[in-house]
Amino acid sequence: MAKDLGFDINKIQGSGEGGRITKHDVETFKPSAAPATGGKPSAPVVLPSVVGEESFEEVSVSQMRKTIARRLSDSMFTAPHFYVTMEINMDKAVEARKSMNEIAPVKISFNDIVLKATAAALRQHPDVNSSWLGDKIRKNRHIHVGVAVAVKDGLLVPVIRFADNKSLSHIAVEVKELAQKAHDKKLQPSEWEGSTFTISNLGMFGVEEFTAIINTPDACILAVGGIKETAIVKDGQLAVGNIMKVTLSCDHRVVDGATGAAFLKTLKGLLEDPVRILIDAGRTDGVKPFN
Numbered sequence: 001m002a003k004d005l006g007f008d009i010n011k012i013q014g015s016g017e018g019g020r021i022t023k024h025d026v027e028t029f030k031p032s033a034a035p036a037t038g039g040k041p042s043a044p045v046v047l048p049s050v051v052g053e054e055s056f057e058e059v060s061v062s063q064m065r066k067t068i069a070r071r072l073s074d075s076m077f078t079a080p081h082f083y084v085t086m087e088i089n090m091d092k093a094v095e096a097r098k099s100m101n102e103i104a105p106v107k108i109s110f111n112d113i114v115l116k117a118t119a120a121a122l123r124q125h126p127d128v129n130s131s132w133l134g135d136k137i138r139k140n141r142h143i144h145v146g147v148a149v150a151v152k153d154g155l156l157v158p159v160i161r162f163a164d165n166k167s168l169s170h171i172a173v174e175v176k177e178l179a180q181k182a183h184d185k186k187l188q189p190s191e192w193e194g195s196t197f198t199i200s201n202l203g204m205f206g207v208e209e210f211t212a213i214i215n216t217p218d219a220c221i222l223a224v225g226g227i228k229e230t231a232i233v234k235d236g237q238l239a240v241g242n243i244m245k246v247t248l249s250c251d252h253r254v255v256d257g258a259t260g261a262a263f264l265k266t267l268k269g270l271l272e273d274p275v276r277i278l279i280d281a282g283r284t285d286g287v288k289p290f291n
Contacts, residue, residue, distance in 0.1 A: 068154040075216045080252040086264045090242040096274040111201045112172045117270040119163035125263040131217040146195030149182040156182040159195045209245040219254035223247040
């Protein structure tokens, strides 16, 4: 029996008469080395010696970065933020953009479409297009949309003025020109001051969803994620849809939850039926669309 178990019988201490090995001795035997199967105990693993050198680099903070840090810190710790997120089906927007770019004089991006739809939604929700001024709230009648642009030393926010009255082509050209000026550090104060609402889009970096810090004195900022193909239920059937997530950060001193949600619902409706955005695309007479 000892052979069947792979034990070396000479190592088992017998407890029977005359040192005879019993069944109990075999069943309770605990070998001190590896089982006698022809192998030897494993040698301890010896790790190679790894030599490295600790190092770091300290970079002086630019004046731009200091200003951005101060403003964002003031915003985050002064304005009581809350966030509202919504999913938007961009199927029709994808089709519309493709059709528009076949005839448009300039290439129109999804960000341009979001900007135009945002301006139209702000016209219907003036409380979102507001500013906190300490002892009063300013409800802006004009719509100046800031577009966050990442540059080497931080973040700049050039402003598209009267965005609700501009066509998609106009917006596309202006955004590209201002973004280039931002990268070249040629923005003038008149081009980055005076926003009434801000959009921050990280979709081009593969980001699906995020929250943004309010660009004071604006009351809100819209964080836009990328468009992702995902499974959706359409007409009771499982289908593939182009979904984009947006998150609205709101200053609770100015905007409450219901107001923020209503704004996003309007924005969702415009982007899911983009023909509504184009109805007044060329209007410059100041008439309020989508009443």
